[in-house]
Amino acid sequence: MAAPSARLGSLSGTNRAFGFRLALPAMLILLALLAVPTVLTVLYSVHDVPPNGAGLGPFVGLKNYAVVFASPVFWRSVQVTVTFSIGFVVLSTLIGLAMAMLLNQDFVGRGLARAMLIIPWATPWLVIGILWKWFADGSVGGLNAVLTQLHLLPAYQEFLSDPNWALPITILAAVWRQASFAGILLLAGLQTLPDELGEAAAIDGASLWQRFTLITIPWLRPVLITVTVLNVIYAFLQFDIVFAMTQGGPGDATQVISILIYRQLFGVTHIGLGSALAVILGVLALVGGLLIVKLLYRPEAVAA
Amino acid sequence: MSVSRTGVSRSTRRGRRRSTGATVALYAGVLVFAIWVLLPVWYLVVSSLISAAQLAVKPFPIIPGSITLDNYLSVLTGSNGGKGIGSTDLGVRLLPAIGESFLVSTCLVVIDLLLAGCAAYALSRFPFRGARAFELSVIATRVVPAIAIIGPFFVAFRITGLLNTPWALVISYNVFTLPLAIMILKNYFDQLPRELEEAATIDGASRLRTLWSIIVPVAKPGLVAAGVLIFLEAWSEFFYSLVLTNQLTVTPLLAGFQSVQQFNWNALAAATVMSMIPPIVLVLFFQRHVVGALTAGIGK
Numbered sequence: 001m002a003a004p005s006a007r008l009g010s011l012s013g014t015n016r017a018f019g020f021r022l023a024l025p026a027m028l029i030l031l032a033l034l035a036v037p038t039v040l041t042v043l044y045s046v047h048d049v050p051p052n053g054a055g056l057g058p059f060v061g062l063k064n065y066a067v068v069f070a071s072p073v074f075w076r077s078v079q080v081t082v083t084f085s086i087g088f089v090v091l092s093t094l095i096g097l098a099m100a101m102l103l104n105q106d107f108v109g110r111g112l113a114r115a116m117l118i119i120p121w122a123t124p125w126l127v128i129g130i131l132w133k134w135f136a137d138g139s140v141g142g143l144n145a146v147l148t149q150l151h152l153l154p155a156y157q158e159f160l161s162d163p164n165w166a167l168p169i170t171i172l173a174a175v176w177r178q179a180s181f182a183g184i185l186l187l188a189g190l191q192t193l194p195d196e197l198g199e200a201a202a203i204d205g206a207s208l209w210q211r212f213t214l215i216t217i218p219w220l221r222p223v224l225i226t227v228t229v230l231n232v233i234y235a236f237l238q239f240d241i242v243f244a245m246t247q248g249g250p251g252d253a254t255q256v257i258s259i260l261i262y263r264q265l266f267g268v269t270h271i272g273l274g275s276a277l278a279v280i281l282g283v284l285a286l287v288g289g290l291l292i293v294k295l296l297y298r299p300e301a302v303a304a
Numbered sequence: 305m306s307v308s309r310t311g312v313s314r315s316t317r318r319g320r321r322r323s324t325g326a327t328v329a330l331y332a333g334v335l336v337f338a339i340w341v342l343l344p345v346w347y348l349v350v351s352s353l354i355s356a357a358q359l360a361v362k363p364f365p366i367i368p369g370s371i372t373l374d375n376y377l378s379v380l381t382g383s384n385g386g387k388g389i390g391s392t393d394l395g396v397r398l399l400p401a402i403g404e405s406f407l408v409s410t411c412l413v414v415i416d417l418l419l420a421g422c423a424a425y426a427l428s429r430f431p432f433r434g435a436r437a438f439e440l441s442v443i444a445t446r447v448v449p450a451i452a453i454i455g456p457f458f459v460a461f462r463i464t465g466l467l468n469t470p471w472a473l474v475i476s477y478n479v480f481t482l483p484l485a486i487m488i489l490k491n492y493f494d495q496l497p498r499e500l501e502e503a504a505t506i507d508g509a510s511r512l513r514t515l516w517s518i519i520v521p522v523a524k525p526g527l528v529a530a531g532v533l534i535f536l537e538a539w540s541e542f543f544y545s546l547v548l549t550n551q552l553t554v555t556p557l558l559a560g561f562q563s564v565q566q567f568n569w570n571a572l573a574a575a576t577v578m579s580m581i582p583p584i585v586l587v588l589f590f591q592r593h594v595v596g597a598l599t600a601g602i603g604k
Binding site for chain 1: 330331334337338340341343345346359360362364366419422423425426429430431438442444445447448451457476479486511539540543547555569572579580584596
């Protein structure tokens with residue numbers, strides 16, 4: 001017992017060194033590309049950085065943060081981001097779940113339908129923004145054409161220049177993409193569900209709804225958690241779709257935090273303020289990230 | 305064997321039990337699903353195939369009376385067939401932008417498969433001191449907002465003269481493609497039996513040679529899936545390219561065109577369709593690999 005473990009010890013020593021060398025290039029690159037810019041952005045956020053970005057400028061402490069937290073524009077943007085996120089996460093998950101349940105049934109053309117499920121997910125976010133901007137257009141848009149012909153809408157509507165409609169339509173576009181993502185993952189989860197579970201429950205007299213809530217949902221729980229947490233992050237960091245569809249407008253109706261930062265950094269080139277906002281957004285997303293790590297590593301963390 | 309058996313029993317069981325009402329409800333659901341996914345895509349494709357005159361008619365011709373390839377010709381050749389509105393700047397720039405997107409995405413696939421392959425293999429087989437911390441930080445990178453780190457990139461690339469070159473993107477895209485590839489490949493390597501290496505060690509092969517000649521061939525499906533996902537992410541990226549280049553790749557070019565030439569939706573639609581084809585074809589072709597890696601790479 002002692003001899004092999006001693007040999008294993010020295011072997012694992014060289015193995016550790018080998019593993020470290022093998023992973024070193026990737027670690028260095030990620031350190032240079034992520035850690036360094038992150039530190040710089042935090043530094044920017046406590047300085048009054050000149051608009052041309054040359055040097056840090058005078059140190060101002062937490063003044064930029066104070067300006068951000070005192071600004072109604074910021075709080076309005078938080079409100080828009082939270083509204084966007086709730087709509088996006090809830091609808092993506094529910095529609096994705098419905099699609100996954102549907103595509104898990106047997107029907108003619110199922111293979112084709114499953115291929116179709118991939119299309120919105122494989123389309124770039126920006127392209128989805130462009131597509132939906134025009135789809136929802138007030139004169140040449142397909143959405144208006146369909147809704148008016150079905151008499152669901154009395155007349156053509158300028159959805160994206162109407163402050164009441166702009167945010168819901170933007171959410172819808174993002175949901176169109178992300179429901180597919182949720183659907184793909186949930187369908188894969190459903191396919192691993194053993195038939196015997198449902199059969200046994202059916203023999204015991206469980207209704208369709210009982211089987212759904214007592215078997216399917218608990219089985220999908222890990223996937224549902226993953227999908228939800230990822231979608232929260234996607235929601236907070238969403239930029240492309242809003243940029244393509246409304247650029248934050250009309251007014252501030254769709255100005256999510258990332259768009260606000262973009263305007264601060266590249267519109268009015270207030271680098272200090274923009275960086276403070278970026279740090280705040282990063283912290284918000286980090287909370288979600290820690291949640292992911294916690295969820296993904298829960299079983300092993302208990303063991304360790 | 306067992307998989308196919310259960311597959312058959314499941315289909316016959318369901319086929320037998322489903323009532324007429326349930327069948328009608330099922331196909332109604334499928335119809336709603338098809339409309340949900342295809343209606344926006346159909347609108348885009350039809351827009352790209354009709355003339356500006358047809359587009360101006362209300363309501364939008366969901367089923368067009370006639371179609372034309374003029375919009376595609378105009379964005380491909382730079383000529384607008386003599387009836388478009390505005391300049392056809394897009395036509396001159398679209399193909400080069402598609403080329404740049406291909407260049408950037410392909411470079412990243414090659415670089416990241418190499419870097420992430422080594423790192424993921426190390427994490428899976430030779431966990432070193434700090435390996436766990438590294439793995440956790442790789443996962444945590446998924447939440448770093450691009451906008452929070454773009455400023456320093458901009459400054460660094462301006463100093464080095466890399467601004468507005470594909471290399472600025474090849475470097476900066478690693479921020480999200482490299483962690484993704486590491487996560488997918490680590491997961492894939494974890495599933496490979498350790499006996500593979502043990503047999504090679506008995507034969508006296510070095511660890512690097514084992515990785516190259518034993519593991520890489522076996523791990524091909526995982527490498528393909530990771531490669532496709534890297535390509536997809538790089539192809540889809542918009543924000544870095546918007547800030548670091550002057551509409552070098554497809555996504556910022558489309559966005560720029562949209563804000564300049566409001567009136568020529570037909571041509572923009574044709575360009576948009578062309579920008580969607582490479583990622584969709586790639587993913588559909590490798591559907592099985594990609595879905596497997598996607599579920600393994602981010603879930604448990």
